[in-house]
Amino acid sequence: MKDKVLLSVKGVSKSFIGVKAVDNVNLEVMEGEVHGVVGENGAGKSTLMNLIFGMLKRDSGSIFFDGQEVNFKGPADALKAGISMIHQESSLVQQFTASENIWLGMEERFMKNGIINNRARDEATQALFDEFKLDTLKYNMLISESSIASCQMVEVIRAVAGNAKLIIMDEPTSSLSEKEVAVLFRIIRQLVEKNVAVIYISHKLDEVLTICDRVSVYRDSKYITTANVGDINRHQLVSFVVGRELNNLYPKEQSEIGETVLEVKKLTRYGKFRDVSFSLHKGEILGFAGLQGAGRSEVAECIFGIEKADEGEILIDGKSVRIKSPSNAIQHGLGMVTEDRLRSGIIAQLSVLCNMTLAKLEKYCSKGLKIINRKKEISAVDENIKTLQIKVNNRNQTIDSLSGGNQQKVIIGRWTLSTPRILILDEPTRGIDVGSKSEIHKLMGHFVKMGMSIILISSEMEEVLGMADRIIIMRDGQVVHTCAREDATQEILGSYALG
Ligand SMILES: Nc1ncnc2c1ncn2[C@@H]1O[C@H](COP(=O)(O)OP(=O)(O)OP(=O)(O)O)[C@@H](O)[C@H]1O
Ligand SMILES: [Mg+2]
Structure with missing residues (x-):
């Protein structure tokens, strides 16, 4: 036939x-x-x-x-x-x-x-x-x-x-x-x-x-x-x-895990998730596994100030905080790559450069001034494009003229530039090719080595198993299991995620 x-x-x-x-x-x-x-x-x-x-x-x-x-x-x-x-x-x-x-x-x-x-x-x-x-x-x-x-x-x-x-x-x-x-x-x-x-x-x-x-x-x-x-x-x-041999898709290195930087206590958003508690440590990659719709993204959105929680508490460095908006979250040292690139990630009509630097423009201002130092901005962006191997014609083209995977890399690049202390990555390698995926994983390893902490939400069990130090599994809006990397397997994750 x-x-x-x-x-x-x-x-x-x-x-x-x-x-x-x-x-x-x-x-x-x-x-x-x-x-x-x-x-x-x-x-x-x-x-x-x-x-x-x-x-x-x-x-x-x-x-x-x-x-x-x-x-x-x-x-x-x-x-x-x-x-x-x-x-x-x-x-x-x-x-x-x-x-x-x-x-x-x-x-x-x-x-x-x-x-x-x-x-x-x-x-x-x-x-x-x-x-x-x-x-x-x-x-x-x-x-x-x-x-x-x-x-x-x-x-x-x-x-x-x-x-x-x-x-x-x-x-x-x-x-x-x-x-x-x-x-x-x-x-x-x-x-x-x-x-x-x-x-x-x-x-x-x-x-x-x-x-x-x-x-x-x-x-x-x-x-x-x-x-x-x-x-x-x-x-x-x-x-x-x-076009070459690629041997390690999950180049996870052991990084030093320090004190608690973020603590979430009984966080609840009616109808979405309830009683979610966990802590995140310095230098740690905390994986969130589960099925689509388990409530993982919603939890992340509340932490990052996109949505409001109805109950519960968020503590950063042991102090209770109220995060009212994403810009407020950024001030608290948070960063987030959202799941839906098109709806909440990119600004389609803006250039690659603008999309990359918008989270922390003050970084490119000369001391004490509210004026952007273009040279500084451009060189940071160019360097970032090189490290992340983003395929662009030039930094001024609009982001929507890039291929899908390269748009995603720009969004990740936004946070490599502004280096938050806590980075939430919601499906960060979606649409990313195998080669770049391993690059992004390497980058995550590099981040935590520098003392950053990462929350990694991924529907790809392999990715969570390969990169996270600890794994939280959510189902129907609740945390159903937490385990260390050494104890986790596909089977355990699968059975808890499905119930
Ligand atoms: N409208 C456009 N203007 C300028 N360049 C473009 C335009 N559309 C695509 N390109 C360029 O053409 C090349 C191929 O892009 P394309 O979207 O076909 O890649 P792809 O293989 O689908 O990648 P991905 O896996 O990321 O989706 C890229 O370098 C992209 O930047
Ligand atoms: Mg494509």
Whole structure:
């Protein structure tokens, strides 16, 4: 069944001012195949997909789909031809319901006498949720009030609703927990049964090796190779991606653990979490494991002053504090990389430089003055770009023109510049390629060696196990278990997280 070529990309190139994002690249996808696309941040994966989907116009090369050469003028043409795409960054309309979003641009099928029959549309949505057994989703849920995971599922269903022959998924699982990833894989298998092809982009190479038939690798805008997943192992795939051997993804060193710097006592936010108590020590990485929705991010948001706790107490250096806002938190020596980069991390229209330095502008002011010393600011930013190996054209480009993973690195760079005493990292390596991931882990090690303390929230158990000195497991808004690094295993974490 998988011997008919559905999509063939031949020698395609695309440049943006000053950068060649895609350079003479190939890709071949069969009918009913799940084809992995992997590569480092900025390798050109999303750009290539946007070229296939007609969002961008290629400079040269050709694309064949379903037996014909195609030159889509826009996504509408691609959709009509049978290609749909789940974008890396959410493209849902926040003020709309799930149902309105799913059929956006396809409403005519529910049109009667010039009026959309909302009920028919909602029923169609519910039918899709039923078909794919997504019982936690509701057709009328408002996107702005839904979790990132639910939103990602809505995006998947939107792509499925168009009856496409090829569905492009650009990092569809970046915000999903293991349980939801399993659901997505079930959906993909259901699609393959119907001979639909899927292009699956992910930095989670284990997922790629699980769900894909073949995988194509890209590096520095160029096509490297395509392999049958059955013929390669994880180690080989990693070296294809980074272009060298990578041996230690979790370079955890033992750092000296000192006095308590942060103490949280019976912190409660009604409806979100309750009675959360823990302490964080100098030089310590404290891991928070659990499923999406267990309340970990909400706890972090209360500590950082984004949300208000209803009960409980927070102590810094033994003194009780009331943290009213993030800027107040920063004054108390806290920093935070939030889970949702788009909603609360980046300021899209501002430059890389501004996004990096905005947390502590006074650092770049000359003594006693309220004027920024540009030279100082620029050299700090440039150095940071170099250490974090952020792929930018120049520091003044807007952050939204960077690849997803590189945006994330800028956010992390914000805190390497302002060096808080306590850093909260909520899913810090989401969307980050394997090579950079190990760099970020190294950086965390470096931070704690300097005496910083880190709270690491991650849905990747391996990451928590690999990096944390102690691990707190949360479930349904409560701490259910705490254990030292030596005593923790995947099984223990899993069983407590699931209950
Ligand atoms: N609109 C744009 N203007 C300028 N440069 C761009 C634009 N879009 C993408 N680029 C550049 O093209 C290169 C490839 O980016 P792309 O988003 O395709 O990478 P990616 O492989 O998807 O990375 P990631 O894994 O981080 O998502 C990057 O260097 C990026 O900065
Ligand atoms: Mg991308």
